[in-house]
Amino acid sequence: MAMSTEFDVKKLADLSDFEGSLAARVYQSLKQAILSLDAPPGVALRKPEMCTRFEVSRSPVAEAIARLSAEGLVEVTPQSGSRVCYLSLSDFHEAAFMRSALEQAAAERVAEVRSEADLGALARSMHRQKLLAADGAREEFYLADEAFHELIHAATGYARLSAQTEIVGLHMTRARRLLLPGQRRIEDTITEHQAIFDAIKAQDGAAARAAMALHLNQVTKLIDALSESQPGLFKP
Amino acid sequence: MRVKPVAELSRVDELPDLRSSTGSLAQRIHHVLHTAILDLTFPPGTPLRKAELAHRFGVSRAPVTEAIAILAAEGLVEAMPQVTARVTPLSMAALREETFLRCAIEGAVVERLAKTRTDAQLARLGRNLRLQELLVEDGDTRGFFEADEEFHTMLQEFTGLDRLSGFAAQVTLQLHRARQLLLPEARRPTETIVEHGEVLEGIRRQDAPAAVKAMRFHLGQLVPRLKPLEQTYPHYFREG
Numbered sequence: 001m002a003m004s005t006e007f008d009v010k011k012l013a014d015l016s017d018f019e020g021s022l023a024a025r026v027y028q029s030l031k032q033a034i035l036s037l038d039a040p041p042g043v044a045l046r047k048p049e050m051c052t053r054f055e056v057s058r059s060p061v062a063e064a065i066a067r068l069s070a071e072g073l074v075e076v077t078p079q080s081g082s083r084v085c086y087l088s089l090s091d092f093h094e095a096a097f098m099r100s101a102l103e104q105a106a107a108e109r110v111a112e113v114r115s116e117a118d119l120g121a122l123a124r125s126m127h128r129q130k131l132l133a134a135d136g137a138r139e140e141f142y143l144a145d146e147a148f149h150e151l152i153h154a155a156t157g158y159a160r161l162s163a164q165t166e167i168v169g170l171h172m173t174r175a176r177r178l179l180l181p182g183q184r185r186i187e188d189t190i191t192e193h194q195a196i197f198d199a200i201k202a203q204d205g206a207a208a209r210a211a212m213a214l215h216l217n218q219v220t221k222l223i224d225a226l227s228e229s230q231p232g233l234f235k236p
Numbered sequence: 237m238r239v240k241p242v243a244e245l246s247r248v249d250e251l252p253d254l255r256s257s258t259g260s261l262a263q264r265i266h267h268v269l270h271t272a273i274l275d276l277t278f279p280p281g282t283p284l285r286k287a288e289l290a291h292r293f294g295v296s297r298a299p300v301t302e303a304i305a306i307l308a309a310e311g312l313v314e315a316m317p318q319v320t321a322r323v324t325p326l327s328m329a330a331l332r333e334e335t336f337l338r339c340a341i342e343g344a345v346v347e348r349l350a351k352t353r354t355d356a357q358l359a360r361l362g363r364n365l366r367l368q369e370l371l372v373e374d375g376d377t378r379g380f381f382e383a384d385e386e387f388h389t390m391l392q393e394f395t396g397l398d399r400l401s402g403f404a405a406q407v408t409l410q411l412h413r414a415r416q417l418l419l420p421e422a423r424r425p426t427e428t429i430v431e432h433g434e435v436l437e438g439i440r441r442q443d444a445p446a447a448v449k450a451m452r453f454h455l456g457q458l459v460p461r462l463k464p465l466e467q468t469y470p471h472y473f474r475e476g
Contacts, residue, residue: 094397097344105340158333168403 007033007043007084009053022056027064029054034073034084037177041086041233045074071170086235087178089227091171093220099169100216102161103149107208110155111200118155122197125151129190138181141189148193152200175223178233188218248292250277261295262302268293269303273312273323274409276416280326280472283319312409325474326410331462334411339455341404345391346435346451350444357394361436364390368429377420387432414462417469424461431457 012033018025030050033039050061065082068074075085110118125148132141153162166173179185192215199207227234251272254264269289272278289300304321307313313321349357364387371380392401405412418424431454438447466473 094399097348097395097397098341098400098403101340101344102337105336105343109336156336158336160333161337164337164407 007039007045009049011038012050012053015054015056021060023060023063023067026050026054026056026060027067030064030068031073034068035174035177039084041084043084044080045082045084047082073170073174087175087233088171089223089234092175092223095169095171095173096216096220096223099165099172100213102165102168103152103216104209104212106152106156106161106165107196107200107212108205110152111203111205111208113157114155114200114203118151119201121151122148122155122200126190126194126197129193133183133186133190136183138186141186142181145189145193152196172219176219178226179219179222185222189215192218247278247282248288251292254293254295261299262306265289265293265295265299265303266306269307270310270312273307274412276413278323280323280413282323283316284313284321284323286320310406310409324410326414326465326469326472327474328463328466330410331414332459334408335455335459337407338404338411339452341400342388342391342451342455343448345395345400346439346447347444348395349391349439350442350447352396353394353439353442357390358436358440361387361390361439365429365432365436368425368432372425372429377425380425381416381419384428384432391435411458414465415458417465417472418461421461427457428454 013029015022015025015029018028020028030039030045039045045065047058047061047065051058054061065074065076069076069082072088072091073085074082076082125144129141129144129148132144149165150162153165192211195211196208196215199205199211251268254261254268258264259267269278269284278284284304286297286300286304290297293300301320304313308315308321312324314324316322364383368380368383368387371383388404389401392404431450434450435447435454438444438450
């Protein structure tokens with residue numbers, strides 16, 4: 001993957017796409033660009049350009065960059081200014097461990113407490129994933145994949161679980177985007193989701209947990225392989 | 237001027253001076269309030285008044301406002317009409333959710349440690365358990381509580397994942413406060429030591445399922461003991 005060191009700020013989504021204070025919206029727009037790889041690892045984020053692009057003063061931009069830096073997405077140095085962080089294999093493994101811990105526990109719990117309505121929603125999600133796969137609609141499949149996991153979080157009855165999982169899993173989400181979403185991976189994802197669904201339907205907590213662990217571990221295997229074939233994407 | 241009841245007067249006076257911590261004014265105020273909330277000097281529901289706190293610390297309102305904003309982001313205080321903020325009340329729903337998160341994380345932690353544990357780590361955990369025993373013999377409730385915390389934090393840190401113990405602490409803030417209300421508990425420390433021993437044994441024998449089972453049993457003892465708190469301390473729990 002060829003990486004330029006210059007970033008075209010026109011790629012940033014408009015602030016009107018987001019909600020909250022100016023700083024919050026600048027933050028969300030930048031974060032989206034970073035996670036989608038529009039702003040790939042290593043590119044410089046220049047404050048004056050962003051101020052011009054968003055038509056805001058330096059203050060909200062500085063605040064947004066401070067937040068992104070705290071999350072490990074942007075690196076701020078006196079010499080080079082602000083740059084999008086390279087992916088870190090150790091950050092990835094940490095995020096994968098924590099996300100897997102929460103998702104395994106969620107799958108096990110849902111197998112035990114799920115309602116008919118929960119099952120209905122999960123079944124509909126499986127249908128949707130299969131239809132999107134058959135159409136080769138990759139971006140929409142990615143969203144349906146996320147929605148499947150969110151349904152499981154919601155079915156636990158724990159209101160903040162989805163948000164918590166997203167927070168701890170940030171560096172995993174980021175790394176996943178690097179994986180080219182081939183048809184093979186989409187088919188495998190559906191098979192893995194089906195196993196989770198079947199276990200939840202059968203009220204088998206241990207099987208649901210194991211199926212979720214296996215599913216998430218596929219990402220780890222692929223990222224480890226990527227770190228060997230394309231070491232330039234990662235920092236040690 | 238309204239005469240404040242004695243109970244309300246004492247809390248702010250119990251706060252230590254800012255001298256005892258480091259950082260900017262806002263950070264130091266945050267640190268003092270954070271500690272006071274977690275050790276229940278400021279119990280759930282306690283009102284926080286900017287003017288009163290600014291006066292106590294001898295600062296302007298600005299750093300107090302900043303400190304309170306950080307506490308709000310952490311979920312330790314919430315905005316209220318009439319006062320600046322109040323210490324977040326407890327809720328059984330939140331306690332159950334935190335227990336779920338804690339169990340998810342600590343189960344995964346001991347499952348991993350069963351595979352990766354080193355002799356040095358086993359030795360440190362063993363020493364901590366021995367310390368717990370001595371503290372129970374002494375009847376040192378506070379000391380035991382801290383050694384118990386340390387046992388769990390060590391397990392988290394031994395995974396080698398830097399942010400894990402910080403995250404675990406962040407998502408168990410209500411549990412931390414609620415557990416203090418349970419102290420002292422007559423037989424619980426002795427039971428705790430047995431349960432910790434089972435966890436450690438599973439890790440030592442590299443038996444991941446046994447370690448996980450022992451940790452889940454151990455953490456499963458929490459919620460039944462927390463339930464009566466709603467009856468004993470109704471004013472600390474969220475209304476409605």
